[in-house]
Amino acid sequence: MTDVLNPTHVHEEDHGHEEHHGPTGILKWMTTTDHKVIGMSYTITAVMMLVIGGLFAEIIRAQLASPNAGLVSLAQYNQLFTMHGSVMIYLFAGPFAFGALANFLVPIQIGAPDMAFPRLNALSYWLYLTGCITMLSGFFTSGGAANFGWVGYAPLSNSMNSPGAGADLWIGALLLTGFSAIFTGVNLAATIFYLRAPGMTMFRMPIFTWNMLVTGILILLAFPVLTAGLIMLYCDRHFGTHIFSVAGGGVPVLWQHIFWFWGHPEVYILALPFFGMVSEIIPVFSKKPTFGYKGMIFATLTIAALSLGVWAHHMFTTGVVLLPFFSAMSLLIAVPTGIKMFNWIGSMWRGQVWFSTAMLMSIGFVITFLIGGITGIYLASPPLDFFTHDTYFVVAHFHSVVMALVLGGMAGLYYWGPKMTGFLLNEKIGKSQFWFLFIGTQLFTFPQYLLGLRGMPRRMAVYPHDAQWQFLNQLSSLGAALIGISTILFVVNVVVSWKKYPAGDNPWDGHTLEWFTTSPPPHHNFYRLPKIRSERPTWDYNHPEHKALAHGHNNDGVNA
Amino acid sequence: MKTESKILLSLGLFFGIMCAVYWRWSVENAGGVMMFAGMLLCFLPGSYYYWWSRRMKERPEDNPNATQEEGAGFVGTFPGSSIWPFVLGMGAFFSVLALVFGIWFLLPGLFLGGWAVLGGSGEGRRGGKH
Amino acid sequence: MESTTLPPQDAPIRKRRTRRLRLIAALPIAALALAGCTLPKFGAVEGDTTSSQSVFHLWQWFSVAAVIIGGFTFALIVWAAFRYRRKSDDVIPRQVQYHLPAEVLYTIIPILVIIGLFAATLVVENKVVANPKTDVTVDVLAFQWGWKFTYPGSYALVYGQTTASPEMVIPAGENVHINLRSSDVIHGFYVHDFNFSRFAQPGIKNEFTFNALKTGTFFGQCTQLCGLYHSLMFFKVKVVTPEAYQVWLKSFNTPAGIAAYNAAKNASSQQTSSHVDTKPTSSSGAN
Numbered sequence: 020m021t022d023v024l025n026p027t028h029v030h031e032e033d034h035g036h037e038e039h040h041g042p043t044g045i046l047k048w049m050t051t052t053d054h055k056v057i058g059m060s061y062t063i064t065a066v067m068m069l070v071i072g073g074l075f076a077e078i079i080r081a082q083l084a085s086p087n088a089g090l091v092s093l094a095q096y097n098q099l100f101t102m103h104g105s106v107m108i109y110l111f112a113g114p115f116a117f118g119a120l121a122n123f124l125v126p127i128q129i130g131a132p133d134m135a136f137p138r139l140n141a142l143s144y145w146l147y148l149t150g151c152i153t154m155l156s157g158f159f160t161s162g163g164a165a166n167f168g169w170v171g172y173a174p175l176s177n178s179m180n181s182p183g184a185g186a187d188l189w190i191g192a193l194l195l196t197g198f199s200a201i202f203t204g205v206n207l208a209a210t211i212f213y214l215r216a217p218g219m220t221m222f223r224m225p226i227f228t229w230n231m232l233v234t235g236i237l238i239l240l241a242f243p244v245l246t247a248g249l250i251m252l253y254c255d256r257h258f259g260t261h262i263f264s265v266a267g268g269g270v271p272v273l274w275q276h277i278f279w280f281w282g283h284p285e286v287y288i289l290a291l292p293f294f295g296m297v298s299e300i301i302p303v304f305s306k307k308p309t310f311g312y313k314g315m316i317f318a319t320l321t322i323a324a325l326s327l328g329v330w331a332h333h334m335f336t337t338g339v340v341l342l343p344f345f346s347a348m349s350l351l352i353a354v355p356t357g358i359k360m361f362n363w364i365g366s367m368w369r370g371q372v373w374f375s376t377a378m379l380m381s382i383g384f385v386i387t388f389l390i391g392g393i394t395g396i397y398l399a400s401p402p403l404d405f406f407t408h409d410t411y412f413v414v415a416h417f418h419s420v421v422m423a424l425v426l427g428g429m430a431g432l433y434y435w436g437p438k439m440t441g442f443l444l445n446e447k448i449g450k451s452q453f454w455f456l457f458i459g460t461q462l463f464t465f466p467q468y469l470l471g472l473r474g475m476p477r478r479m480a481v482y483p484h485d486a487q488w489q490f491l492n493q494l495s496s497l498g499a500a501l502i503g504i505s506t507i508l509f510v511v512n513v514v515v516s517w518k519k520y521p522a523g524d525n526p527w528d529g530h531t532l533e534w535f536t537t538s539p540p541p542h543h544n545f546y547r548l549p550k551i552r553s554e555r556p557t558w559d560y561n562h563p564e565h566k567a568l569a570h571g572h573n574n575d576g577v578n579a
Numbered sequence: 580m581k582t583e584s585k586i587l588l589s590l591g592l593f594f595g596i597m598c599a600v601y602w603r604w605s606v607e608n609a610g611g612v613m614m615f616a617g618m619l620l621c622f623l624p625g626s627y628y629y630w631w632s633r634r635m636k637e638r639p640e641d642n643p644n645a646t647q648e649e650g651a652g653f654v655g656t657f658p659g660s661s662i663w664p665f666v667l668g669m670g671a672f673f674s675v676l677a678l679v680f681g682i683w684f685l686l687p688g689l690f691l692g693g694w695a696v697l698g699g700s701g702e703g704r705r706g707g708k709h
Numbered sequence: 710m711e712s713t714t715l716p717p718q719d720a721p722i723r724k725r726r727t728r729r730l731r732l733i734a735a736l737p738i739a740a741l742a743l744a745g746c747t748l749p750k751f752g753a754v755e756g757d758t759t760s761s762q763s764v765f766h767l768w769q770w771f772s773v774a775a776v777i778i779g780g781f782t783f784a785l786i787v788w789a790a791f792r793y794r795r796k797s798d799d800v801i802p803r804q805v806q807y808h809l810p811a812e813v814l815y816t817i818i819p820i821l822v823i824i825g826l827f828a829a830t831l832v833v834e835n836k837v838v839a840n841p842k843t844d845v846t847v848d849v850l851a852f853q854w855g856w857k858f859t860y861p862g863s864y865a866l867v868y869g870q871t872t873a874s875p876e877m878v879i880p881a882g883e884n885v886h887i888n889l890r891s892s893d894v895i896h897g898f899y900v901h902d903f904n905f906s907r908f909a910q911p912g913i914k915n916e917f918t919f920n921a922l923k924t925g926t927f928f929g930q931c932t933q934l935c936g937l938y939h940s941l942m943f944f945k946v947k948v949v950t951p952e953a954y955q956v957w958l959k960s961f962n963t964p965a966g967i968a969a970y971n972a973a974k975n976a977s978s979q980q981t982s983s984h985v986d987t988k989p990t991s992s993s994g995a996n
Contacts, residue, residue, distance in 0.1 A: 336908045337910065358815065371795035476930055
């Protein structure tokens with residue numbers, strides 16, 4: 020391990036950056052501790068999980084396109100939606116949110132040479148990869164994969180109702196990915212607290228880094244709770260305990276309390292990184308600074324704080340939770356989310372908006388999240404939740420928000436992909452991908468809102484013909500097909516553009532530190548660092564005559 | 580480190596207030612216990628940072644007028660490549676498979692895990708390879 | 710504390726902009742006013758019980774707020790995207806990064822809206838979870854994968870699995886009290902036309918009351934994943950006149966009916982063990 024020195028000089032041949040006698044080929048990948056390689060590995064693995072989870076979704080939608088369809092059996096259907104949800108949430112969205120782009124970007128955005136604990140970072144990736152293998156291998160067991168929903172409610176998930184290795188593999192996979200996430204949370208917090216470059220005060224960090232810090236803290240608060248619950252579930256299944264079963268004096272609803280105490284912060288752990296991505300992309304493509312920087316940070320912290328107090332809004336219909344408390348807390352989260360939304364609009368306002376693929380995806384994110392967020396407000400009201408719970412209204416709500424996250428993730432890939440790989444993605448294919456994804460998302464979700472209001476419950480393998488739900492289901496399946504096409508377009512774009520259009524250091528005239536270094540960045544990230552006097556060090560360096568107006572917030576009263 | 584400590588302490592305070600309101604008002608205990616633990620988890624590093632921030636001198640990254648030269652010198656040790664995370668990952672993988680396929684999986688699991696702990700600590704002491 | 714003093718030539722632009730914003734906001738409100746006092750349904754149904762109607766009205770008011778706020782925000786996004794699309798590559802716009810009055814405004818207004826929504830929620834919630842004096846009680850037992858309805862104080866017993874779709878008969882216009890339990894896993898008791906659902910859980914007795922307005926047959930279904938035949942766990946609620954209800958109840962006082970009732974009672978006493986009966990939850994949450 021070499022000691023890394025701060026790159027204060029302009030010379031480029033310092034400190035043995037070029038002398039790599041390390042391993043090559045696959046051994047190099049197995050022994051890497053470089054956050055950039057790990058971030059890239061996370062990205063590729065997560066996108067593969069997105070494709071697998073998406074395949075499950077397409078089969079589900081094909082089944083639901085006609086009533087009483089026989090494409091898959093009842094048992095297979097239960098496995099399909101369980102694994103679709105599990106793969107998408109545990110194996111795609113989470114790791115992509117805090118392991119992929121965050122791993123790559125956070126050290127560079129604060130001017131650090133790597134994460135604080137590089138070997139722990141690598142361990143996180145191996146735990147994640149083995150977690151993926153563990154969960155998916157459930158399909159190869161005799162009883163099939165887990166089939167009790169991605170939430171695994173007790174008593175359905177106990178050994179009597181769900182015997183078989185598939186359920187235990189599901190638990191094991193979540194233990195592995197859970198620890199992977201916890202170690203990433205440690206790394207994020209430690210890196211951001213201790214490895215910032217000179218002049219990079221906390222209130223000059225990019226919004227993405229701020230969001231990753233808060234995500235890291237949320238991970239540390241929430242994931243251990245899930246891990247404990249999983250261990251309890253495993254003990255109930257195999258060691259004869261009765262934590263969640265009435266027969267032994269246990270309380271089944273305790274599983275829901277524990278699960279959702281993790282589960283609700285989890286959805287903000289998923290969302291905050293994408294909020295951060297979009298918060299960076301919109302100002303860059305409007306040629307303006309982030310609007311309301313401090314308000315954004317305040318909103319992020321408020322969302323994180325509130326998110327730990329709303330878990331039982333997933334349990335309103337159990338009849339044993341304190342309805343007004345959780346209703347009030349859940350309604351309150353709308354306020355900081357609204358602040359963020361208006362700040363995104365404010366960043367565009369009176370700017371010079373450039374509709375690159377990344378910007379289109381970001382605007383698509385904002386619109387889709389607006390819809391999903393507003394339908395969440397309905398669900399925060401117990402009387403309204405009583406008749407929409409476990410119907411397609413809820414399914415549509417959370418798919419609106421997660422598809423918004425996918426749009427945001429695609430924005431991030433188009434924006435930072437060139438920094439990570441050194442080449443630009445084709446903009447024409449990207450824009451058609453956007454339209455398929457955006458229109459597909461709305462076509463997919465809107466019929467489901469109506470289906471829920473017309474009484475169609477979720478997790479139904481077949482539905483009766485005389486319920487007259489077929490037309491709306493067909494529309495939704497068409498939307499899903501469009502989303503599938505958009506994913507194919509993305510893969511095509513990566514293949515077609517591979518190493519074709521060199522990106523250069525700063526193709527987008529970006530604001531933050533990662534745009535000051537090469538694409539991809541060198542070993543230990545920087546040959547030299549600029550003076551840092553605001554949250555836009557690269558912009559200030561490139562456009563010194565266009566600093567952000569008013570010195571009060573960023574420059575701490577100092578004219579640089 | 581004042582900002583860092585303030586973030587954690589105010590989060591902890593918020594959780595404490597939420598916990599107090601919830602515990603007074605609700606009929607179940609699990610949520611109260613979990614929120615209380617969350618409060619403690621924020622207070623622990625938060626108060627450590629607060630205590631430390633009053634005793635340390637200003638770091639270059641907390642100084643809004645710092646120049647890059649002020650941060651010159653040793654930043655940290657960053658192991659360039661290491662097999663031990665992979666070995667430990669495999670150890671964890673096999674140990675988890677023991678939960679599913681039988682306790683004998685713990686044999687390779689704990690062996691690989693133990694080997695990685697020893698090897699990794701040794702690598703840390705020795706300095707490891709770049 | 711307010712934003713930096715703007716040069717004089719910016720004042721007309723700001724006035725124009727706020728006037729435009731007010732116009733955008735006025736449109737949905739005007740549309741609603743034109744629609745008269747009857748609000749659209751926004752996709753929901755009035756339903757057949759007294760509380761379902763209150764829930765329906767709450768849905769409508771939430772939807773009004775959603776349309777106004779969502780429509781306004783959506784219009785802002787689309788407007789900003791079109792109006793401020795780049796005209797040339799070289800122009801760098803004014804680097805504005807905050808506007809305290811606007812930021813305060815869009816913090817305060819959502820808080821006020823939320824308070825209003827919460828107040829409306831509490832009113833309706835108290836109605837839905839209320840526990841008035843009841844005339845009829847039905848014990849509902851959910852199990853994998855069907856329903857059993859018994860009526861304490863009578864020999865009435867309705868039992869059916871999956872698509873047999875057992876029918877719960879209740880009188881119109883009377884307070885019907887449901888005791889909801891499960892004997893195995895968690896199920897969901899959901900009747901679309903009552904705008905209501907509630908979990909049936911082992912070890913917990915959930916209680917709720919409703920009052921059906923009109924006669925008719927309403928479909929119900931299990932909504933909480935409960936295993937293999939979850940998609941087929943149907944039931945029906947048949948609302949009849951009080952006279953017809955009494956006739957139906959007495960029809961079980963035959964030797965065959967009494968024997969069936971006793972057989973079912975003996976079977977179920979072996980099924981579940983300890984029950985933790987909780988009092989119905991009121992809005993204060995106190996037991």
